[in-house]
Amino acid sequence: MTTITNDFVSSLQKKTDSIPSNNSKESLDQTAFLELMTAQLKFQDPFNPVENKDMVAQMAQFSQVAGISEMNASLKAIAGSFGTSRLAEAANFIGRxxxxxxxxxxxxxxxxxxxxxxxxxxxxxxxxxxxxxxxxxxxxxxxxxxxxxxxxxxxxxxxxxxxxxxxxxxxxxxxxxxxxxxxxxxxVTAVESSSTGADAMLVTPAGSISASSARRIA
Incomplete structure (x- = not known):
C-alpha cells in the first residue's frame, strides 16, 4: 500500500508508469514464432506436408494471442496512470x-x-x-x-x-x-492508494476513508 504526504506530491506528479519493452524469455514473440514455423517446414514429412489452411490457422491464432497481450499491457498502463492521477488529486485534501x-x-x-x-x-x-x-x-x-x-x-x-x-x-x-x-x-493527514486501485483513500485520525464518501471538504 502506497502512502504519500505533501512532500511527496511533487515527485509523484513527475513519475509515470511504463511497461517494459523487452519480451520475456518465457513468452513466444514474433521472431520465435517465425523460427518455429521455419523449423516446422524444414523438418516436415515431404510425403505429408503441412496444409496451407493449417499454417494460416496457426498464424491467425498467434496474431490473436499477441493482440490480447498488447491490449492487456495497454490496459495496465491506463489503470496505472489513473491510479497516479487519483493520488495526485487526493493529495489536495492533505491539511484540510x-x-x-x-x-x-x-x-x-x-x-x-x-x-x-x-x-x-x-x-x-x-x-x-x-x-x-x-x-x-x-x-x-x-x-x-x-x-x-x-x-x-x-x-x-x-x-x-x-x-x-x-x-x-x-x-x-x-x-x-x-x-x-x-x-x-x-x-486529513495523508492519502494512500486503495487496495483495489478504484479510489484514493484519505488518512484521518478515524482511519482511512474513501475520497468519494466525503460529504464536503473544508
Missing part, C-alpha cells in the same frame, strides 16, 4: 478536513472539533454533550431552539494562553432532539 458520517469528532490543527446534525422537525431546549473516550461529559453546549434542517456545531479546545489543545476524540450526544444524521469533520 472532510465531513464524514459519524458521531465522533477529532481536533484539527486549530483545536477545533466540529460537525453537523440534521433535524426533520424544529426542536426546543436542545443541548449538545461532548464525551471523552471513557464516556465522561467534558463539555455541554446549550443550543436552545433549533430549526429543522442541517445544524452545525463546534467546540474550540484551547489552553489559558489561547493555544490549541488536542484532548483526543470526542463523541457527540444530542439531547432534546432526534437527529436523523450526524456528521463530523475529520482532518
Amino acid at each position: 478536513s472532510v465531513l464524514q458520517d459519524g458521531d465522533t469528532a477529532y481536533s484539527d490543527a486549530q483545536g477545533r472539533y466540529a460537525g453537523e446534525f440534521t433535524l426533520t422537525n424544529p426542536a426546543s431546549n436542545v443541548s449538545l454533550e461532548w464525551l471523552d473516550s471513557a464516556g465522561n461529559v467534558v463539555h455541554t453546549q446549550d443550543m436552545g431552539n433549533v430549526p429543522a434542517g442541517k445544524v452545525p456545531f463546534q467546540l474550540l479546545s484551547e489552553d489559558d494562553n489561547g493555544n490549541p489543545v488536542n484532548i483526543g476524540p470526542l463523541k457527540v450526544r444530542i439531547k432534546g432532539a432526534a437527529a436523523t444524521t450526524v456528521s463530523t469533520w475529520l482532518p
Whole structure:
C-alpha cells in the first residue's frame, strides 16, 4: 500500500508508469514464432506436408494471442496512470478536513472539533454533550431552539494562553432532539492508494476513508 504526504506530491506528479519493452524469455514473440514455423517446414514429412489452411490457422491464432497481450499491457498502463492521477488529486485534501458520517469528532490543527446534525422537525431546549473516550461529559453546549434542517456545531479546545489543545476524540450526544444524521469533520493527514486501485483513500485520525464518501471538504 502506497502512502504519500505533501512532500511527496511533487515527485509523484513527475513519475509515470511504463511497461517494459523487452519480451520475456518465457513468452513466444514474433521472431520465435517465425523460427518455429521455419523449423516446422524444414523438418516436415515431404510425403505429408503441412496444409496451407493449417499454417494460416496457426498464424491467425498467434496474431490473436499477441493482440490480447498488447491490449492487456495497454490496459495496465491506463489503470496505472489513473491510479497516479487519483493520488495526485487526493493529495489536495492533505491539511484540510472532510465531513464524514459519524458521531465522533477529532481536533484539527486549530483545536477545533466540529460537525453537523440534521433535524426533520424544529426542536426546543436542545443541548449538545461532548464525551471523552471513557464516556465522561467534558463539555455541554446549550443550543436552545433549533430549526429543522442541517445544524452545525463546534467546540474550540484551547489552553489559558489561547493555544490549541488536542484532548483526543470526542463523541457527540444530542439531547432534546432526534437527529436523523450526524456528521463530523475529520482532518486529513495523508492519502494512500486503495487496495483495489478504484479510489484514493484519505488518512484521518478515524482511519482511512474513501475520497468519494466525503460529504464536503473544508
